[in-house]
Amino acid sequence: MATQPENNENPSVVYDRSLGGMVRDATQAFIPLQEVYTPEDIQDTDYERDLNDPGKYPFTRGIYERMYRDRLWIKSFIVSYSTLEETNQAFKEYLANGQTGLRLLADLPIQSGLDPDHPSSWNAMLCGGISSYALETYEKMLDGLPLENVDYELAHMGMSSFLCCYSYLVAMMEKRGLDISTLRGAAINDPFRSKIVYGCPDFPTEIDRRITLDLIEFAVKNTPKWKAYAPNGVDPQQSGFTAVQEAAHVLAVATAVYTDLINERGISLDEVGATVFSMDAESDFFETLCMFRATRRMWAKIAKEKLGATTARAQSLRIGIRTSGLSLQTQKPLNNAARVTLQILSCVLGGVNSLDASSIDEAIGLPSREARLFNLDAQHIVTHEANVPLVADPLGGSYYVEWLTNKIEEEANQILQTIEDNGGMWACLESGWLRHQIDASRMRVQAEINEGKRLIVGVNAFEGEEGPINKAIENCAYKVPSKKMRQKTIADVKRLRATRDKEKVNASVVELYNATKEGRNVVRATIEASKAGVTLGETVGVIRMAYGYGYDPLNQIEAPAFITELLGGK
Amino acid sequence: MAAQEKPIRIIIGKVGCDIHERGALILARAFRDAGMEVIYLGRYQTADTVAKTAVDEDASVVALSDHTGSMRYIADEIVASLEKYGGSDIPVVSGGLIPKKDLPYLESLGVTGNFGPGTALPIVVEHIQKTVEKSRQAAKA
DSSP states (O other): OOOOOTTTTTOOOOOOTTTTTOOOOOOOTTTTTOOOOOOGGGTTTOOOIIIITTTTOOOOOSSSSSSGGGGEEEEEOOOOSSHHHHHHHHHHHHTTTTOOOEOOBBBBHHHHHHTTTSTTGGGGTTTTOOOOSHHHHHHHHHHTTOOTOOEEEEEOOHHHHHHHHHHHHHHHHHHHHOOOOOOOOEOOOOHHHHHTOOOOOOSSSHHHHHHHHHHHHHHHHHHHTTTTOOBBHHHHHHTTTOOHHHHHHHOOOOOOOOHHIIIIOOOHHHHHHHHEEEEEEEOHHHHHHHHHHHHHHHHHIIIIIIIIOOOOOOOOEEEEEEETTTOOOOOOOOOOOHHHHHHHHHHHHHHHHEOOOOTTTTTTTTHHHHHHHHHHHHHHHHHHTGGGGGGSSSTOOHHHHHHHHHHHHHHHHHHHHHHHHHHHHHHHHTTTHHHHHHHHHHHEEEEEETTTTTBBBTTTTTOOOHHHHHHHHHHSOOOOOHHHHHHHHHHHHHHHHHHSSSHHHHHHHHHHHHOOOOOOOOOOHHHHHHHOOOOOOHHHHHHHHHOOOSSSSSSOOOOOHHHHHHHHHO | OOTSSSSOOHHHHHHEOOOHHHHHHHHHHHHHHHTTTTEOOSSSSSSHHHHHHHHHTTTTTEOOOOOOOOOOHHHHHHHHHHHHOOOSOEEEEESSSSOOOGHHHHHHHHHHEEEEEOOOHHHHHHHHHHHHHHHHHHHHH
């Protein structure tokens, strides 16, 4: 591409009429595009069969008849700062400003299945969120916040987090005497994502696979408004997948887990109800919104034809979004406001049901409060000033949009066929095939960036200088927790261990071990263990031991003496 | 670089629980393409493992990657572990999400580079080549 004049002392300005011209002729997912689309490009499309009205099978145009007129998307985002008190205050402020989904997270050691006093916890402790090592942390974090009929979400990575944090929510309700069937929300729980993206060490895949079914089964029977499982495409795409690969991936994950659920637990999709997919909104505007339309249509067909769903609810797909963190840049962070706003718009035009918009300062640190309020305000502006949500699927019928939706479905179907030819998703996970697909795609994207075929403003094009506004954004991003805060967290978990009722702890540890070993559902035992003050790291260790694995996922520490004593003879 | 010079052997380390791996994987490929011998230990490593591997494998340089903002704590541990295993002469570079205010501290520990996201790959590669060159000169002197 053309370059700016280098020498500032030279007064003559180079005029280049082609500067800033297009460098691509394909989408982010490498789909080549024509200059224009006409009726000929969608001549095989049948309205009733392929699109149909919103709220009708195959739900291409959205899952509700009146779409956003009846309910806007849930405005959800992660609130998880280093301290419980700060997180609690932040939730209260954001709720007052229009946040409607409370998305919970924890720091990276907890998400890996480790207590704060594990030797490998120190470096990342309180980074990315609170240390939810036991029920008492949730009681502090959610103090004064309602639990019934509120949309909660768990956005963690490891199966142990989903098991324990869901148990904390249920335990809190039971302790307060509330009806647990009013617990609402979803866990972005996906046994594939925790392994291919994170290599999460808490449990091996065989345990993840079993606990996923335990969680779905328990929720279907006890907390039916809670979605215990949501195939996740966000993180695979952030790691390297294209939008097309992401669509195929979430569909394949859902198929694999539901097949297990039907075969091993005898629970039908009709009993499960609507399925939630957690998906990514990348920067390619049309490709992103077409991916949502294609995925809804493909899921409806799979649910009906392959998995035996008979109700409209069980055939309809709710899409929860996290906009791309990867697309946000540290260079000239003000530009991230434009990126996020366009991603929000593509989500709304694509008919998503919940939206977690990334923050303009997210490439620098955890989102600051004002950046979060911008996320909410941007959505309020899209709603109340731009009037975008008034009409359902406003781009439906566009030659380009329908062609691209069809194209994504066609390419995703080819990937689904390849997965089947390779023995299905579990086999593709174990063999490393999935991981290889992500790696190969990432390298292809990176090669385009290196060659200047994929321009990122401020990074490999239009670098420019940062002024005071950009510098202020950099200075406002949330700061990393201090040594003192980390030391206090370690002291807190040690105090809990020293003061809890030993008899209750012992009884619940033995029951958790037995339930795991005897193949009973582990969720009830985990809820009772959390009420007794058993920590997340201990829960992980006991379940691992019941499978014959070592207590510590990282093999750096021994099991606590009382656990060895209790379970030693078993 | 003289023809008889050994290729650069680089250890890429992620210490602790940071799961953001994309940068480390892209750099591993870029280093290999630049003719280096790359040992990527993967995630969830301890500082001791990284330092001990660097010494055992006679590494030319250790590259740390972290996106939690905690590089200063990781660097503390790595420097101490390298000293423990007799590898204090091995230079350390870093990259990832590194708070600007921590840069002087990292430099004071001798941890250089400290590149942020989006840094062009040739800049990182060149810094490593220069750093290793300097450390080899120092070893000869």
